[in-house]
Amino acid sequence: MQYILIADSGSTKTDWCLVKDGQQQARLETKGMNPFFQTQEQMEEEIRQNLLPNLPNEQPAAVYFYGAGCTPEKSPLVNASLERCFPQATAIEVNSDLLAAARALCGRKPGIACILGTGSNSCYYDGDAISFNVPALGFILGDEGSGANLGKRLVSDLLKNQLPADLKQAFFDEHNTSQADIIDRVYRQPFPSRFLASFSPFLSRHREHPAVHQLLVKAFKSFIRRNVMQYQYNTLAMNCIGSVAHYYCNEITEAANELGVSIGQIMKSPMEGLVAYHS
Structure with missing residues (x-):
């Protein structure tokens, strides 16, 4: 076989x-x-x-x-x-997860490909290779719109009393944590981005809360402004892949519409698209 x-x-x-x-x-x-x-x-x-x-x-x-x-x-x-x-x-190829996203989302046609998962990334794909990439820079300097970035925005706003009291109470009722524990996990323990991204489900459960909705749309607008709008967004759609892209597709679409950016495909995983590409 x-x-x-x-x-x-x-x-x-x-x-x-x-x-x-x-x-x-x-x-x-x-x-x-x-x-x-x-x-x-x-x-x-x-x-x-x-x-x-x-x-x-x-x-x-x-x-x-x-x-x-x-x-x-x-x-x-x-x-x-x-x-x-x-x-x-007879052939072995090793490529980046960003090229996987581009090939899965765009096939052999030019397009804008984005990853929105624990981290975020984006590129302009010419139909064959990635020809321009705004650097992701990780969750401290970049990764706008990622799970880690959403978690960072959430806990930062909660601990600085920038979100309503009912939301803060719900957060500490649902999570067995404290300000001291959060500080320790972010600044002293390994994998702080994963820890911050673990709060994304809280945002998803409370997405109908006006403050959460505003936080989500603001985060995705930041991702689009700082990354996607450096590509040919006037003529090409923004395609997204990843768990965050999948679960927050409505908020991403709302953010894109407000900025005049069209949305193409949104996928949770690249595998289906990669199978089609390599077949």
Whole structure:
């Protein structure tokens, strides 16, 4: 059986899709593979232990890996681990999660592709490659509209009494935390962006509250102004992928409409689009 293998990897998990003749045959999941945090040997071990035993005996004809942290400097580490695990594959490609979003959302046509998840990113895609990218800069300097940014806005406004008292009371009723704990988690503990993003569900549950609605729309307008409006937004639609894009599609659309930016596709995951692209 000749098949191809497509991977969409974050720091937490990797989603693998086995594809034959343009059709998905199986979906598998392993731990995340991020070359910023893992060595070549660690990534190779994860593939050998948790992926290979669940694949057909035959080797894939090609492996297309898209992942967080797959910069030009770090991609060779992932490529080397894949080559050792799939020696008979005739093609192995390692690309960024942003190119995955662009290919999934735009296919082979030019467009504006955005990621809105725990972090955020965006680019102008010319139908073949990313030709312009406003730097994301992470949740401290950038990542506007991301889960981490939404969480940061929420706790900052709550602790500085910028949101109504009923909302502040609801927050501390629903979350077993305190100001001291929040400060510790953000400034002293690892993965502060994940911690801040964990408050996104609170915003989703209270999205009908006028103050929450305003916070959400303001955050997405900031993302659009500081990123999307540096691309050809007058002639191209803004396409989005990621959990935040999926769950807040109405607020994103409202923010875009207020700024005169048209919305194209909104997807939760790039895999369906990547299967279509590589088929």
